[in-house]
Amino acid sequence: MNAIINKDGIVNLEQVRDFDPEQTFLCGQCFRWELLDDGCWNGSTGSHRVKLLHEGLKVTLKGTSGDVYNTVWLPYFDFDSDYSIAKSTLSDGDEVMALAIEHGQGIRLLRQEPWETLATFLISQNNGIPRIRKIVETLCVSFGERGTDPGQISSFPSAERIASLNEDDLTVCRAGYRTEYLLRTARAISEGEVVLSELAACSYEEARNRLLRLHGVGVKVADCTLLFSGLHREAFPVDRWVLRVMNALYPGSGADVFALQTFAAKKWGKLAGLAQEYLFYYARMKRIGV
DNA sequence: TTGCAGGGGTCAA
DNA sequence: TTGACCCCTGCA
Numbered sequence: 001m002n003a004i005i006n007k008d009g010i011v012n013l014e015q016v017r018d019f020d021p022e023q024t025f026l027c028g029q030c031f032r033w034e035l036l037d038d039g040c041w042n043g044s045t046g047s048h049r050v051k052l053l054h055e056g057l058k059v060t061l062k063g064t065s066g067d068v069y070n071t072v073w074l075p076y077f078d079f080d081s082d083y084s085i086a087k088s089t090l091s092d093g094d095e096v097m098a099l100a101i102e103h104g105q106g107i108r109l110l111r112q113e114p115w116e117t118l119a120t121f122l123i124s125q126n127n128g129i130p131r132i133r134k135i136v137e138t139l140c141v142s143f144g145e146r147g148t149d150p151g152q153i154s155s156f157p158s159a160e161r162i163a164s165l166n167e168d169d170l171t172v173c174r175a176g177y178r179t180e181y182l183l184r185t186a187r188a189i190s191e192g193e194v195v196l197s198e199l200a201a202c203s204y205e206e207a208r209n210r211l212l213r214l215h216g217v218g219v220k221v222a223d224c225t226l227l228f229s230g231l232h233r234e235a236f237p238v239d240r241w242v243l244r245v246m247n248a249l250y251p252g253s254g255a256d257v258f259a260l261q262t263f264a265a266k267k268w269g270k271l272a273g274l275a276q277e278y279l280f281y282y283a284r285m286k287r288i289g290v
Numbered sequence: 291t292t293g294c295a296g297g298g299g300t301c302a303a
Numbered sequence: 304t305t306g307a308c309c310c311c312t313g314c315a
Contacts, residue, residue, distance in 0.1 A: 028298070125299040131311055132298085176309025181300080218300050239298040280298095 001079060005066035011073075013059040018083035020106020021054045027107050027281045029228040031120055031133045032140070032153070046113045047155045048072050049147055063149070078108050078230065086271055090278070096249050097275065100282035107277050111230030114196040115189060116156040121224040122181050122216055138173045162186035181216025188214055204232040219257060227273040236264040236272040244289035245279055 004012040021041050025033040033043035040062070041052045050073060051062040061073060074080060087105075091098035123139075124132045136156075143161055144154035162170075163186040170179045188194060194214060199207040204226065211222035223237035238246075238257045246253045246260055254260035264272040283289055 121298090126297060126308085127299090127310090128297050128312070134311090174310065176311090177300090177307090178309075216300065220299060224298090237298085241298055 003066075003069065003074075005069065009063050009065060011061040011064055011066065011069045013061070013079070015057050016059045016079070017057065018087075018106060019054070019059065019077070019079075019108055021052060023104050023106040023281060024077075024108045024110065027104065027277050028129075029110055029224075029277070030112060031124075031129070031136050032156075042153060044153055044155055045072065045076050046116065047145060049152050049155070063152075075111050075230075078111055081108075083108065086274055090268065090271055090275055097278065100249075100278040103285055104278045104281040107274075107281060109230065109233065109274055109277060110228060112228055113156070114199065114225065114229040114231065115159050117229040118185065118189075118196070118211070118214075118217070118221070118225045119156070119159075119162070119182060121221045121228075122185060123175055123178050124224075125178065125181075125216075125218075125221060127178075135173050135175045135178075139170075139175075142172050143169075159186045159189040163190040178216070184215045185217065199226070200231045204234050207232055208235070227276075233273045234265065234270045236261050236268075236276050241283075241289070242276065242280060245283040248289040249279060249283065 001016050002014045004014070006012070021033070022035075025041065025043070030043075033041050036042055036051075039053060041054075043050060043052065048064070048068060050064050053060040053062070061069060064073060087101050091101050119139075120132070120136055123135050127135075139162075140154040140156055143157040143165065145157075146152070146154045162182060165183070167179055167183060170183065173179065175182065189196065194210050199210065202210065207226055208219075208222045211217050211225060212219070217225075220237055220239055223235040226232040227235040227237060238260050243257075243260065246263075247255075250263070253263045264275065268275040
């Protein structure tokens with residue numbers, strides 16, 4: 001992949017393989033990217049915003065710079081990873097997986113900002129996608145930092161910013177009982193009870209155990225946080241969808257979360273999280289397990 | 291219009 | 304292991 005960096009805030013990427021923004025943004029790992037009328041995707045991570053246009057093997061990023069691309073967007077999109085090796089490893093001797101990869105060939109696992117990922121999946125629990133998007137958007141618009149240019153979106157509020165609020169302030173988000181989880185977790189993070197930047201250096205099990213100390217964070221939210229922030233790609237989040245899908249595609253793989261995660265760890269190891277995304281996307285497209 | 295079930299979980303008993 | 308939790312959406 002080649003990156004051509006212009007001075008006017010535009011980065012042109014050529015020969016971008018294994019990337020389809022629709023598949024990547026709509027496979028359930030993020031909730032803030034939106035498709036605009038001009039065909040661009042508008043999104044953000046941390047305090048950085050960008051517009052993305054995808055045409056064949058070309059990707060154009062607008063509203064950024066060479067430095068920000070190299071330090072923020074390149075790792076965010078996981079563009080420095082070669083997915084072809086992972087794909088051939090996963091599909092070797094596995095027809096189900098080969099088919100799933102064919103359908104979701106452009107999925108990339110993002111490396112999202114850990115706090116934003118944690119907070120978003122805290123909000124996602126027992127909730128539907130449109131409503132998750134609405135709550136996250138209200139949170140950002142109400143408490144994030146606003147971009148200076150017209151059409152730019154608000155950034156995700158920091159843990160410290162949310163920790164400075166109270167439950168009444170957050171009622172505007174209409175998150176219900178999740179408000180308490182968000183507030184308590186934001187306070188715990190800002191007080192250093194769990195240091196998110198240390199999780200990458202921990203083993204997967206240790207990282208997960210640390211997240212589980214947070215009030216409102218269970219196994220599902222912890223695994224989503226570790227997988228979708230790129231901290232531990234072997235995480236295999238199991239929700240009711242995954243449970244149904246796995247039992248439809250791999251009969252006997254497990255009747256509960258623990259059994260399924262054991263199956264996934266044994267079968268896919270460090271690639272378990274990626275395998276899950278291909279299977280999940282495929283199952284949703286084909287309405288398998290519905 | 292109203293009522294009800296269910297949603298990509300977690301906590302506490 | 305089970306019910307409650309907030310609140311929105313879809314459906315009858």
